[in-house]
Amino acid sequence: NAGVTQTPKFQVLKTGQSMTLQCAQDMNHEYMSWYRQDPGMGLRLIHYSVGAGITDQGEVPNGYNVSRSTTEDFPLRLLSAAPSQTSVYFCASSYSNTGWAGYTFGSGTRLTVV
């Protein structure tokens, strides 16, 4: 039971480089989200998806793209990395969008942009 798997665990990028953070879940969850966590701040929602082919923006979407071609995968793309995107990124999934459903989080990707 892998749950939510994020790769890579650590990444260092140079300003202007692009990369994709991978997220995969094996629980057949429809709902997936990406959050970032910065020191001293709570998690903030970047993008989310309510099913394959359907995505929408969260609280801090600028500089990030997402797509959802399958139920299992929800990659997050950084188009042109900036130092302000240095953060820990978490992917989460849930079987329901309703208030009674809990979320399963991955273990995170720690990204440093220099």
Place this chain on the structure above:
Amino acid sequence: DAKTTQPNSMESNEEEPVHLPCNHSTISGTDYIHWYRQLPSQGPEYVIHGLTSNVNNRMASLAIAEDRKSSTLILHRATLRDAAVYYCILRDPRIQGAQKLVFGQGTRLTINP
């Protein structure tokens, strides 16, 4: 999202019960009370949730006040592995689309051996 208030930090001893309080005086009638915890260098982990009645699972118990303006997460027998930041979050099932879990600062729980 309705606001929750938690103490910044708490400390307890191993093998003793821990009661983590959360105030949510502006809770609406349909808000669910969720608890997550985040261990060092890990993603948040769902702990428990409830609406009106007290709830128990293998990890913890959730005691909800009769007026629902506060709740308490109870760890019955704390271990060193329970040292984490605990977040109390309200979720309204009527809100669709913006699946935003609003994480506040949470309570940093320290367990002494």
